[in-house]
Amino acid sequence: MRKQQMAEICVIGGTRYFGKVLVRRLLDQGHRVTIVTRGRTADPFGDSVRRLRADVTRPGELAAAVAGERFDAVVHQMCYTPNAAVEAAEAFGDRAGKIVMTSTIEVYNADTFRGASAAPALSALAREDELDPAQYAFDTGLPWHDPDYLEANYGEGKRQAEAALTRHARVPVVLARVAHVLAAEGDFTGRYRFHLDRVREDRPIVAHARPGRTSLVHAEDAAGFLAWAVTSHVTGAVNVASPDPVGVYDVCASVENATGLKARVIEKEDAAGDPDLSPFSCPADFAMATDRATSLGHPFTPAAEWLPELARTAAKEQ
Numbered sequence: 001m002r003k004q005q006m007a008e009i010c011v012i013g014g015t016r017y018f019g020k021v022l023v024r025r026l027l028d029q030g031h032r033v034t035i036v037t038r039g040r041t042a043d044p045f046g047d048s049v050r051r052l053r054a055d056v057t058r059p060g061e062l063a064a065a066v067a068g069e070r071f072d073a074v075v076h077q078m079c080y081t082p083n084a085a086v087e088a089a090e091a092f093g094d095r096a097g098k099i100v101m102t103s104t105i106e107v108y109n110a111d112t113f114r115g116a117s118a119a120p121a122l123s124a125l126a127r128e129d130e131l132d133p134a135q136y137a138f139d140t141g142l143p144w145h146d147p148d149y150l151e152a153n154y155g156e157g158k159r160q161a162e163a164a165l166t167r168h169a170r171v172p173v174v175l176a177r178v179a180h181v182l183a184a185e186g187d188f189t190g191r192y193r194f195h196l197d198r199v200r201e202d203r204p205i206v207a208h209a210r211p212g213r214t215s216l217v218h219a220e221d222a223a224g225f226l227a228w229a230v231t232s233h234v235t236g237a238v239n240v241a242s243p244d245p246v247g248v249y250d251v252c253a254s255v256e257n258a259t260g261l262k263a264r265v266i267e268k269e270d271a272a273g274d275p276d277l278s279p280f281s282c283p284a285d286f287a288m289a290t291d292r293a294t295s296l297g298h299p300f301t302p303a304a305e306w307l308p309e310l311a312r313t314a315a316k317e318q
Contacts, residue, residue, distance in 0.1 A: 008070065009230055010034045010096070012056060012088075013077030015041040017186055021223035022075065023049065029227065036065060056084060057145075063091040072097040073230035079103075081144035081157045082164035089168035098172040100229050101165055104158050105179045105215055105241070105288055107131060112155030115139065124212075124285035125245070128237040128292055133162035133175065140164070162237070172235045176226060179241035179288060180280070183219035184313035191279040192251070195263070196314055198276070199255045204264045205248070206276040211267065212285035213245035218306045228298055238293050242303040245287035248278040250307070258311035 009031050013019050020043065026033050027048055034050040035043065043049070054065035056078050074096045079085050088099065106112060108126040113119035116137040122130050138160035143149045150157055162175050182192055198205050217240055225240045252263035271277050290300055 007031045007072035007097075007231055008034070010036060010066070010069070010071040010074045011077065012036040012062075012075065012079075013102075015043040017188055018181055018183065018219035018223045019077050020044070020186070021183075021219050022077075022226050025223050025227040026230075034069070034071070036062065056087070059083070059087065062087055066091050066095075070095045073100060074098070075100045075102065075226055075230060077102045079161045079165065080150060080154070081140075082138040082160040083140045083144050085138075085161040085164035086140060086168050089165060089170065092171070094170045096171050098174060098230070098235070099165065099169055100174040100176060100226060101162065102226065103162055103175050103177045103237075104155070105177060105239075105286075106155035107159045107162065107177060108288065109155045109286065112153070113159075114153060114156050115160060117159075123289070125287050125289040126239070127289045128177070128239055131159070131237070133159070133166040133237065136160070136163040138163040174229045174235055175237040176222075176229065177237055177239050177288065178222050179215035179217040179239075181219050181222050182216055182307075182310060184310045184317070187219075189279075192310070192314055194279060195251050195255050196259070196311075199252070199259060199261050199263045202261075202264065204266045204276055205252060205278050206271050206274045207248045207265050207267050207278055207281040208271045208283045209267045209269045211248050211278075212282040213247040213250075213287055214280055214282050214285075215239075215241035215287040216246050216280075216303050216307075217241045217300060218303075218310070221300050221306075225293070225298060225300070232296075232298075234296055234298075238296070239288035239290050240293065240300070241288045241290055242300050242306075243290045243294075244302045244304055245285065246280065246303050246307070248281045250303075251278070251280050254307045254311035255315070257308060258315040
């Protein structure tokens with residue numbers, strides 16, 4: 001990408017959650033930011049950003065919106081399918097210095113491999129090289145346009161999006177495999193609130209028997225990596241996570257310490273489908289190694305350092 005202090009950055013999906021944190025970081029760093037948005041969600045950036053209107057789930061809209069535009073980097077927060085990946089690669093062509101795709105820890109979920117490619121051997125602390133997008137099959141003919149199909153195949157959609165972007169992009173690609181993102185404010189997933197509400201209401205929190213640990217990352221850390229990736233020389237897949245995996249008991253302990261109340265955790269042998277099942281409970285360890293990010297010079301903050309403060313802030317909201 002071109003070397004310059006101020007870069008032209010395009011963010012697809014920068015109007016909510018850590019997308020907003022990313023845009024703010026880029027602006028604070030002095031970059032010029034263009035947001036591609038459907039225009040349905042208000043953003044707080046006023047005249048400090050430029051906006052292009054497009055629904056990237058509709059074929060052709062992204063290409064029309066960015067026709068003739070040039071960017072030093074593109075951050076694609078809405079790339080859920082191989083179709084979206086191919087369209088992004090074609091829409092930007094060689095008119096972007098690099099494309100950074102926000103991917104997910106779910107690409108390593110062995111229970112979600114439903115395409116032509118079989119699940120590779122994956123470690124409990126999955127490494128980037130255990131899942132090679134250049135060797136993974138993708139199929140743009142599957143019914144990715146069906147919201148129910150897409151929701152049921154989220155992990156497979158992200159894997160195939162990685163594969164399609166890797167093979168179709170004409171510029172360098174970064175695949176940011178992001179852990180479960182937490183923030184005290186603006187967290188539309190409600191995953192931390194799930195635990196806080198149940199502790200306050202003295203309701204049970206269900207966990208798998210002998211639950212495993214998983215990877216979390218603070219929204220500020222996730223956005224910080226994306227902002228760093230757009231102007232760095234990094235390419236390929238990078239796990240974005242705190243280095244210390246966290247279990248349901250760790251999350252509950254943070255709530256207990258913040259509220260002074262006691263969590264009631266009930267382990268079940270067959271917990272799947274239980275409405276009180278913690279979103280952070282896993283039947284076995286399911287986390288990501290962060291050695292590559294550290295070796296690249298971008299280590300992440302341990303959850304043990306940020307989770308207590310997040311808990312205190314979340315507890316004060318209500």
